[in-house]
Amino acid sequence: MPLVKTEGVEKQFGAHHVLKGIDLTVERGQVVSIIGRSGSGKSTLLRALNGLESIDAGSIEIDGEHVDARHADLRALRLKVGMVFQQYNLFPHLTASENVMLAQTVVKKTSRKEARAIAQQMLERVGLGGKFDAYPDQLSGGQQQRVAIARALAMKPSVLLCDEITSALDPELVGEVLGVVESLAREDMTLIMVTHEMRFARAVSDNVVFMHEGRVWESGPPEEIFGRPSTVELRRFIQ
Amino acid sequence: MIEFTFAQIVEGLLLAARWTVLLSLVSFITGGVVGLLLLVLRVSNSRLLRSLVRIYIEVFQGTPLLLQLFIVYFGLPLLGIDVSAWMAATLGLTFFTSAYLAEIWRGCVEAVPKGQWEASASLAMNYFEQLRHVILPQAARIAIGPTVGFGVQAIKDTALVSIIGFAELTKAGTQITNATFRPFLVYGLVALIYFALCYPLTRYARALQRKWHAAR
Numbered sequence: 001m002p003l004v005k006t007e008g009v010e011k012q013f014g015a016h017h018v019l020k021g022i023d024l025t026v027e028r029g030q031v032v033s034i035i036g037r038s039g040s041g042k043s044t045l046l047r048a049l050n051g052l053e054s055i056d057a058g059s060i061e062i063d064g065e066h067v068d069a070r071h072a073d074l075r076a077l078r079l080k081v082g083m084v085f086q087q088y089n090l091f092p093h094l095t096a097s098e099n100v101m102l103a104q105t106v107v108k109k110t111s112r113k114e115a116r117a118i119a120q121q122m123l124e125r126v127g128l129g130g131k132f133d134a135y136p137d138q139l140s141g142g143q144q145q146r147v148a149i150a151r152a153l154a155m156k157p158s159v160l161l162c163d164e165i166t167s168a169l170d171p172e173l174v175g176e177v178l179g180v181v182e183s184l185a186r187e188d189m190t191l192i193m194v195t196h197e198m199r200f201a202r203a204v205s206d207n208v209v210f211m212h213e214g215r216v217w218e219s220g221p222p223e224e225i226f227g228r229p230s231t232v233e234l235r236r237f238i239q
Numbered sequence: 240m241i242e243f244t245f246a247q248i249v250e251g252l253l254l255a256a257r258w259t260v261l262l263s264l265v266s267f268i269t270g271g272v273v274g275l276l277l278l279v280l281r282v283s284n285s286r287l288l289r290s291l292v293r294i295y296i297e298v299f300q301g302t303p304l305l306l307q308l309f310i311v312y313f314g315l316p317l318l319g320i321d322v323s324a325w326m327a328a329t330l331g332l333t334f335f336t337s338a339y340l341a342e343i344w345r346g347c348v349e350a351v352p353k354g355q356w357e358a359s360a361s362l363a364m365n366y367f368e369q370l371r372h373v374i375l376p377q378a379a380r381i382a383i384g385p386t387v388g389f390g391v392q393a394i395k396d397t398a399l400v401s402i403i404g405f406a407e408l409t410k411a412g413t414q415i416t417n418a419t420f421r422p423f424l425v426y427g428l429v430a431l432i433y434f435a436l437c438y439p440l441t442r443y444a445r446a447l448q449r450k451w452h453a454a455r
Contacts, residue, residue: 075365089355089357093377107363
């Protein structure tokens with residue numbers, strides 16, 4: 001059974017039809033990259049997967065949690081789905097470790113001691129074991145984004161969504177964040193990422209989804225998508 | 240005419256000033272608690288609750304405090320509810336203060352970036368957890384300056400309750416003036432006492448703001 005399955009997902013913002021029936025399947029442990037021009041609906045799709053955007057039609061099922069236009073248990077869904085944002089969105093009034101601990105203690109009622117241990121472990125995993133007590137504004141963009149990844153991972157999600165997580169970074173900081181993502185991919189974390197890093201998408205993805213005008217225009221293994229694009233839109237896009 | 244020494248005048252005013260301080264504290268605390276409740280409803284997802292609170296805020300911001308005091312003090316007894324001057328004063332000031340604080344704080348909550356709501360929602364926090372742990376702590380830092388600023392205003396506004404006969408500082412000033420016929424001296428002293436109450440608060444607000452500003 002696939003870990004993530006969407007059927008006929010539609011979303012409209014006023015007169016603007018952003019998602020026009022998205023069918024997407026992601027198996028456990030897969031890395032899926034969603035590529036496409038801005039306005040193609042890829043970020044909206046990603047945000048629909050954890051309920052940040054409601055959907056107008058269709059259904060989403062993630063690790064047994066079912067969401068459709070009428071029904072959504074967002075708390076249960078979001079416990080299965082982690083998300084990392086373009087702008088990091090760390091909590092500025094909390095230290096790196098407190099950022100990672102907060103939802104564990106508040107939502108999962110994990111003891112502070114255990115949450116601390118998990119925070120330490122997650123921060124080490126993203127190479128920031130030494131920044132335990134640093135506040136976000138004492139960290140570089142790349143470091144902040146890695147804390148954001150640690151914060152999402154600490155909730156032990158079944159799938160991690162990454163929304164253009166290197167787009168706000170200075171070029172020299174992109175590598176350290178992609179390095180973390182790559183190591184997650186190797187550890188069989190299920191990842192769905194919207195990205196503009198084509199070379200990276202090609203290197204780590206099991207599947208690449210090309211979105212165009214609110215539809216999945218083409219999808220397949222990276223060699224196929226990047227090597228033998230079958231539509232003229234994709235060919236134009238990857239040029 | 241009764242003869243008052245200067246010391247007696249000052250003593251009389253200072254004793255009355257205790258009521259001003261108490262009234263300010265009580266109305267600020269109850270107004271703050273009610274204001275926080277209003278704030279939580281004002282930024283909630285329910286359209287009905289949001290508009291109800293908006294109406295409350297607009298009514299109490301859009302009418303003079305003096306009239307609100309009149310309505311509570313003279314109006315409620317007509318409905319068979321007995322209110323003392325103290326009760327009327329704290330009630331009126333609580334309505335007024337809560338409306339203003341809720342609106343000041345709403346601005347502060349809205350100054351917290353949308354990404355903070357989204358990040359905390361993505362971590363499966365519910366609305367109250369988001370407010371409690373992520374949004375309000377950040378909004379509070381923004382709110383300190385304007386809140387203390389409003390507190391100063393609220394102290395001065397307590398002078399209005401002298402009209403309904405509550406014997407706070409301004410009322411005492413009037414009574415002593417009536418007995419001594421020395422309005423310039425007495426009201427001057429009253430003004431000085433208000434200033435002595437408000438000025439440290441203003442300084443404190445500025446210091447707090449600088450401190451939070453420096454500490455991010």
